[in-house]
Amino acid sequence: MENKDNQLPLWEVFIQKGSSPFKHEGSVHASDSKMALQNARDIYTRRGEGRHIWVVPSVAIASTDLNDEAEFFDPSDDKIYRHPTFYTMPAGAKNI
Amino acid sequence: MTEEEKLFHFNEIIARDEKIEPKDWMPEAYRKTVLRQMVQHAHSEVIGMQPEGNWVLRAPTLRAKKILLAKIQDEGGHGLYLYSAAETLGQDRSEMIEQLHEGKAKYSHIFNYPTLNWADIGAIGWLVDGAAIVNQVSLQRTSYGPYSRAMVRICKEESFHQRQGYEIMAKMMNGTEAQKEMAQDAMNRWWWPSLMMFGPHDKDSWHTQESMQWKIKRASNDELRQKFIDKTVDQAHVIGLTVPDKDLKFNEDTKHWEIGTINWDEFWNVVKGNGQCNHKRMAHHIRFHNEGRWVREAVLSYAEKINEFQTAN
Numbered sequence: 001m002e003n004k005d006n007q008l009p010l011w012e013v014f015i016q017k018g019s020s021p022f023k024h025e026g027s028v029h030a031s032d033s034k035m036a037l038q039n040a041r042d043i044y045t046r047r048g049e050g051r052h053i054w055v056v057p058s059v060a061i062a063s064t065d066l067n068d069e070a071e072f073f074d075p076s077d078d079k080i081y082r083h084p085t086f087y088t089m090p091a092g093a094k095n096i
Numbered sequence: 097m098t099e100e101e102k103l104f105h106f107n108e109i110i111a112r113d114e115k116i117e118p119k120d121w122m123p124e125a126y127r128k129t130v131l132r133q134m135v136q137h138a139h140s141e142v143i144g145m146q147p148e149g150n151w152v153l154r155a156p157t158l159r160a161k162k163i164l165l166a167k168i169q170d171e172g173g174h175g176l177y178l179y180s181a182a183e184t185l186g187q188d189r190s191e192m193i194e195q196l197h198e199g200k201a202k203y204s205h206i207f208n209y210p211t212l213n214w215a216d217i218g219a220i221g222w223l224v225d226g227a228a229i230v231n232q233v234s235l236q237r238t239s240y241g242p243y244s245r246a247m248v249r250i251c252k253e254e255s256f257h258q259r260q261g262y263e264i265m266a267k268m269m270n271g272t273e274a275q276k277e278m279a280q281d282a283m284n285r286w287w288w289p290s291l292m293m294f295g296p297h298d299k300d301s302w303h304t305q306e307s308m309q310w311k312i313k314r315a316s317n318d319e320l321r322q323k324f325i326d327k328t329v330d331q332a333h334v335i336g337l338t339v340p341d342k343d344l345k346f347n348e349d350t351k352h353w354e355i356g357t358i359n360w361d362e363f364w365n366v367v368k369g370n371g372q373c374n375h376k377r378m379a380h381h382i383r384f385h386n387e388g389r390w391v392r393e394a395v396l397s398y399a400e401k402i403n404e405f406q407t408a409n
Contacts, residue, residue, distance in 0.1 A: 006392035007189040026180040026246070029189065031395035032402065043176050046169070047253070066119045067097070 010058040011036040013043075015050035022054055030055075097121075110311055115241035118184035129303065130240045130312050131185045132201075135192050138178035139203035143377050145171045147211040148220060156214060163260050164217065170257065174250050181242035197382050205363060206293050208371030215268050215275075215282035221261015223283075223290040223328065229254045230324045231294065239311035262331065269335040276336075283332065284340040291355070292363040294321040322352055329353045 008029040013036075014022040025044045030036035036055040045053070064072055080086050089096060097105070102121040109116060116122055145168050152168070155161035179189055195201035206224055211217065232254065236247045268279040295317040298304055307313040315323075332339050343356030365371070 006389065006396060007193075008392060008396065010183065026177055026242075027183065028176070028180070031392075031399040035395065042169075043173050046173065063119065066117070067121070 008035075011040070011055040012058050012061060013040040014054040014056070015040075015044060016052040016054075017050040022052075025049075027058060028055070110239055113237075113311070115244060116239050117241045125306070126310050126312070127185055129307060129310070130238075130243060131182055131187060133307075133312065134178055134182040134185075134240075134243050134246075135187070135195075136202050136204075138175045138182060138192070139196050139201055140207065141171050141175035141178060143203045143207045143381065144224075145175075146377055146380060147207055147209070147373075148217060150211045151214065151217050154214070155217075160264075167221070167257050167260065170253050174246075174253070177246040177249055178243075181240075181246045184242045193385060197378065197385070199369070199378075202367070204293060205366040205371065206289050207377060208366050208373045209285065209289055210372050212285075213278045213282065215265065215278040216286070218261050218264030218268065218279065219282035219286040221257050221259075222265055222331070223261070223286045224293070225254055225257040225261060226328060227290045227293045227324050229258055230320050234315045234320060235313075237311070237314045262335075265337065266335045269337060280337060283337050287340050288358065288362075289366075291321060291325070291358055292360075294318070294324070296360065296363075325353050325355060 008031050010027050011030055011033075012027050013025045015025050016022045025040075028036055028039040028043055030039050033055060037053055040053050040055055044050075076082075103123065106116070106120070106122055106126075109120070116126070148164060148168050148171070152161060152164055155164050179192065182192065183189060192201065196203070211220065229251065232247050232251050236244060236251055238244045238247065265279050265283075268275040295301055298316045298318045301317055304313065304316055308316065329339055329344070341356045343354075345354050346352075347354050366374070369375075
């Protein structure tokens with residue numbers, strides 16, 4: 001959280017609308033979580049965009065590396081038996 | 097992946113009309129261009145709060161004052177969405193502000209014009225925000241993901257800005273002779289600078305071609321300008337305003353309004369720092385940035401103390 005001119009640490013903002021999953025909306029600068037929540041409210045929910053906010057210090061987020069994308073996700077790419085269409089159903093069977 | 101493969105992959109994403117995301121590989125020139133554009137856009141939103149702030153304490157009614165405050169708050173929010181998008185490319189916010197203060201980063205030339213009467217607030221909402229919307233609607237499809245998402249959000253909010261501005265103009269054109277004169281005066285002063293907001297003609301625009309190829313820009317300056325002219329001229333006529341252009345004429349064949357010559361000397365003069373308010377806008381920003389420094393230091397120091405306390409207990 002290196003900030004030369006005290007622009008305050010960066011926080012990532014996630015907002016939930018209704019019963020949808022939390023969605024990343026952007027970031028804010030704040031010195032602590034309380035300020036981060038208030039700033040996120042002022043910046044990202046001026047028109048009822050959601051009633052539940054998470055803020056996370058940007059430095060706390062670990063991310064997959066897009067350059068290793070193929071390798072990283074490879075283990076799940078060859079398991080076609082995870083998909084329902086893999087299986088052959090007997091003729092005449094219904095509602096399955 | 098080799099450099100060629102990376103470039104090939106990047107071009108594929110652009111060709112498929114998908115988005116480039118922060119961690120994706122991108123050509124250095126793409127990164128530079130999209131970053132410059134986002135930062136410039138962010139600074140414009142923030143500096144744009146000043147000409148309107150000039151009228152908060154003099155708004156004619158409480159309704160007008162509340163609307164103006166909400167609009168200015170939106171502009172601040174838009175600046176922050178855009179700074180946030182720009183930060184995804186790794187530039188620190190303090191660096192962006194430093195560059196603004198040093199004159200290395202630009203903001204839209206339009207905010208260096210003064211707001212002289214209440215109708216100017218109408219003209220800014222209707223014309224300046226109107227021009228910005230045309231540009232921003234097109235930028236919703238820009239190829240850089242975070243920029244595109246910021247634009248979608250901004251566009252949702254901007255149409256209130258334009259409508260409140262047009263409402264002010266319409267009300268004044270429905271009022272006394274003096275009010276009509278003020279509205280026309282604002283129109284006369286803001287019309288041409290609003291047209292300049294789209295930037296130089298395509299033939300003179302250095303950045304356009306590359307930006308279009310990479311889909312950072314989705315329409316050229318002249319195309320966007322024409323779109324704005326066509327809808328705005330009609331809106332002016334509806335409320336009885338005269339467009340201050342003796343050469344303005346409707347081309348029956350193309351169905352477009354054709355305008356006279358834009359005074360690009362004026363544009364470049366303002367861009368280079370010689371507009372009426374360039375100095376004032378920057379001095380104001382620097383002053384408040386510096387005056388707020390102790391607050392930033394205090395909250396950081398408070399956060400540190402709290403952390404120490406929590407660790408100790």
